[in-house]
Amino acid sequence: MTDQTIVPFWQRLREISLYPAQPGALITLIVLSLARLLGLLPGVGRIVTLLVLVALYKFAFEVLRATANGHMEPPENALDMEESVGRQGVMMQGAFIVLAFLSFLVGGVLFGEDGIWFGIAASLLLLLGWPGACMSLAIDQNFWHALNPGTWMQIMSRLGWPYFLAFGLMALIFLSSANAQSLVQGVLPLLIGLPVLYFISGYALIATFHLMGYLVWQYQDELGYTPSNTASLPAIDRNADPDQFILDEAAQMIRDGETDMATDTLRAHLRERGGTEALHTQYRKLLRLKGDPAELIRHGKEWLPMLLAQDREKAAVELCREMVELDPTFVVSDAESNTRLAKRAAALGQTQLALRLINGFHKRHPKSADIPEMYLLAARLLSERMGKDAEAKALLTQIRTAYPEHPLLPQIDALLKLIESVSSTTKPAAT
Template sequence: MTASNQPARADAIVPFWNRLREISLYPTHSAALSTVVVLALCHLVDFLPLGVIGWLFQLLIWVALYKYAFECLRASADGRLEPPEVAVSVEDSLGWSQIWLQVAFFAFNMLGFILLGPVGGTFVAILLALALPGAIMSLAMDQNLGHALNPATWIAIVARIGWPYVAVAALYFVFGVSQRYAQALVVPILPPVISTIAFYLITNYVVVATFHLMGYLIWQYQDEVGYEPSAAAMPLASRARDPDQDLLDEAAQHVRDGAPEAAAELLGGQLRARGGSDAVHVQYRKVLGVLGHRDELLRHGREWIAVLLAQDKERRAVDVVRDCQEMDPAFEPTDPDDVARIARKAVDAGQSQVALKLVSSWYKSHPRHRDVPANCLLAAKLLAERMGKEDTARALLDRVMQAFPQHALAGEVGAYRRFLDTLGAPPARA
């Protein structure tokens, strides 16, 4: 990304330790507070005799909370210091992944005490407490549970950020202790219904605040962790007046007047006739989403991706691809030659799942394309190294070697295929 597109220089960002008051008050903003309160009230289902259905409903409430918390984390990582209204860019699967992440960490903790005794178990518990924020940050950036559970991921994040990460991990622990202390202090003196609401209000508040803290850490150390903030999420104060601001204001007025169709026609007409700024494209997609125009969203996505790549805005193109994949997992850009470029950028930006989906659907449509060896080699490395699917990676590379024996990358593909064989080979005898 060029300097003109960079949302903010990392050295110009206020350090998180100078914003602890603002971070702790983050959930009091109206957008976050309404979510915190509504989800706390939903837990009153505990008082209904629903049995297993009630337990499942409780689980869905937790998923909704984590989904919104990840939305806050991503917004913070992109430099937006106001909570989002709703969770629109985060998949439901990310909320479920956080549940499984916590289950896995709890299991690791218990195994530490069972296998190593009280002293060793305590040591493992401290290490896991230090690692948990890194695992959550990895899950938010990469959307890969296996990668987030890999100790090498935690070590890499700690090594890149250094002592500020340790400080955030300590704050994460302090938030958790404060939560339990507040609950122990307030809940016993309240009637059952009120105490339930109070318990979950405190819990939800702490979850949103800590996820904002972790997102802000990514924002502050974006270069160290290799995260490129989305320009679409830049704070308004950091942007100059948009050249199409009058058009945007007119479209916004149509929406406020209850006429999103008129806004879509206005913005779409501008894009079809003369093009427009990134803000026009973003607003057009938002209006189309409100109208539920899925096919037009996909069509526009293909057109905008081509424009973004022509402007060397590859990271934004990755974001558009991900948005379109949520509507159509088999989504492909118009030009098959663009896939290699987008996939590489997706990996660089920590969007492995986007790269894998893109290459998979593209490979099915273009099995003889000249970029097949390069794209499939990239996919094989992601499958083997980030998802632990060595067998799938081997099968993919076997097909590539058979179809492209004379390709310039045939040697590199074969070398990586042999490397995968060594991973599954039994250890040699002395």
């Protein structure tokens, strides 16, 4: 992967500006903006305001991380990032403000009246380093490493002029946000104006964090970053790839700004001749950039059985997870594939996806011999990973009743006994 196969961010200004208007981000911004009204409550108002700010920064860093991994849709269901990252984001903003204030004090002590210029220069340097610090915190999740000026300088030097171009675009977004807020402020009543002001500032914040994430995605080689959505795939020998000629042709179209033409070319090739994994992967990247969920779903339904036929179960699970995010009604059509994906998802720690694949399995595949095994797996996940012993016990009881002679009965009874013993030890003693 090189930045030559990815549309440069300066050719995606419209998509960047409209990113927070997508449903996943828009709903989050509306909820947080309305929650900001709770900050008016006496006594707890400041705490609520801080919690809302932490939640906004947590979502912003999730946006940065998701974009850096090649996902051009806002994160909706998967909140993988720890809550501490949101707090660290707020702390880092506070640290930058404190450092800027201290630079003016130190400048005054060292240079007297001319110290103001020292403070201004230091503040500008801090402002310029802010995007680098945010990118570092989102990727490494290391607060002190992100706060280190050497980290910012290293990111600036590796990216070169695109970093400063992106910084200028971020400044323009925030200036536009401030201008919009000044137009609204004082015009609307407090109960309406406060959420509107918060929504405007949040919109600008999400747009800039998406831009920072895209900067990482575009220059992943320069930054030494491996996106998590491709980290699990084996390295592809590009010289040996049978479809390299079409990949190179599409890459040239992208460099020329003909992204739609590149997408159409790959689509036509896949429909006429099929393609290697590299071609399928590149096609889906272009669809994400274009924002075409319908085609992503159609292509995913075609590619999923191909991955399973090639025993690429891990890649198939990742594709299935993406399909569920794109279409909550998506189901796997055949029982064998459903069973393989659910088992592999559970083994990979993707509990929610595994349970999603098992849910309703007996209705979709009533003749499948895997029904007891699937629901035994669901009971294990509910009990061991989610602490829902009551639901697991009810599920095991149903399996036992429906399949009294099944070979898995000893495992079902053992899990039931374990759940009952754990439940009995956690109940409070009777008085």
